[in-house]
Amino acid sequence: MKVLTISGYKSFELGIFKNDDQAVQYIKKAIEKSLLGFLEEGLEWVIISGQMGVELWAAEVVFNLQMEYSDLKLAILTPFLNQESKWNEINKEYYEFILSQADFVDSITKREYESPVQFRQKNEFLVSKSDGLLLLFDEEKEGSPKYLLETARKKQELTSYFIGFITFSDLQLVVEEENMKNADFW
Numbered sequence: 001m002k003v004l005t006i007s008g009y010k011s012f013e014l015g016i017f018k019n020d021d022q023a024v025q026y027i028k029k030a031i032e033k034s035l036l037g038f039l040e041e042g043l044e045w046v047i048i049s050g051q052m053g054v055e056l057w058a059a060e061v062v063f064n065l066q067m068e069y070s071d072l073k074l075a076i077l078t079p080f081l082n083q084e085s086k087w088n089e090i091n092k093e094y095y096e097f098i099l100s101q102a103d104f105v106d107s108i109t110k111r112e113y114e115s116p117v118q119f120r121q122k123n124e125f126l127v128s129k130s131d132g133l134l135l136l137f138d139e140e141k142e143g144s145p146k147y148l149l150e151t152a153r154k155k156q157e158l159t160s161y162f163i164g165f166i167t168f169s170d171l172q173l174v175v176e177e178e179n180m181k182n183a184d185f186w
Contacts, residue, residue, distance in 0.1 A: 001131040001162060003045040004038055005148075006031065008054030008136025008166070013143045016053070019094060024057055027136065030166045030174045031061045034134055039069050047130055049122050050076045050083060050098070052091060054136045059098045073103040077129075079122035080114070081107045123151040132162030141168070 016023055031054075035043070046062050048055040062074045076099060084095045099105050108125045109118050126148070127133065133152045137145040155161040 001038060001041060001043060003047060003130040004035075004043055004132050004134055004162075005047045005126045005130040005152075006055065006058040006134045007048065007051075007126075007148050008058075008145050009143050010051055011053035014053065019057075026171055026174050026178065027054065027166075028057050028061050029178065030136070030171055031058050031134075032065065033174070034164065034166060035061060035065060038134075039065065039072065044071060045073045045075055045130075047075045047077060047126055049126060050078045050095065052087070052095075056095065056098050059102065063101055074101075075104040076102045076106075077122070077126065078105075078107045079118045080109045081112050083107075083113070085112075119147065120151075123148045127151045127155050127161070132164065134164045134166065136166040136171075138165075138168045 011017065014023065014027075035046070046058065048058055050056065050059075059074055059076070062072060066072050066074075084092050087095065108122050133148065135145050135149055135152075137143070137149060149163070152161060152163050156163055
């Protein structure tokens with residue numbers, strides 16, 4: 001797999017409203033663990049659409065991994081121009097920082113938001129341009145990632161498209177591992 005799309009819940013869907021929330025560190029650790037396996041198998045590009053939450057946290061993970069894996073690249077393919085226009089200033093600054101570090105940035109529809117169709121086009125484009133999808137998603141908790149998953153499953157029916165998950169159980173394991181590492185047993 002050379003190109004991997006990463007997505008998942010938006011931050012508010014997880015009840016996370018600040019990037020320094022401890023939960024974000026666990027999510028980033030889970031993404032990193034998954035990416036390391038793909039990197040060993042030749043991963044070259046990570047694609048995200050730049051939405052708040054899992055996608056921007058994944059971008060930060062990619063930036064950290066680029067220190068060791070200099071061939072790894074990040075592409076941000078937004079569904080439409082100025083997707084951050086209604087975000088608060090803190091989120092806009094964070095988003096601009098992520099964009100400034102990415103290896104490639106473009107908008108899929110080349111125009112501002114017009115309709116929900118642009119989100120469907122984004123999902124189809126991301127799946128068409130990647131070899132697989134890594135999704136932080138738990139099928140028992142509905143949320144926006146289900147639409148991208150549906151698109152990926154349609155491609156998977158026709159090809160060998162990879163779909164991998166980071167579930168809430170996986171996150172719980174990361175929390176336990178990190179707590180064990182940080183525990184003082186003496």
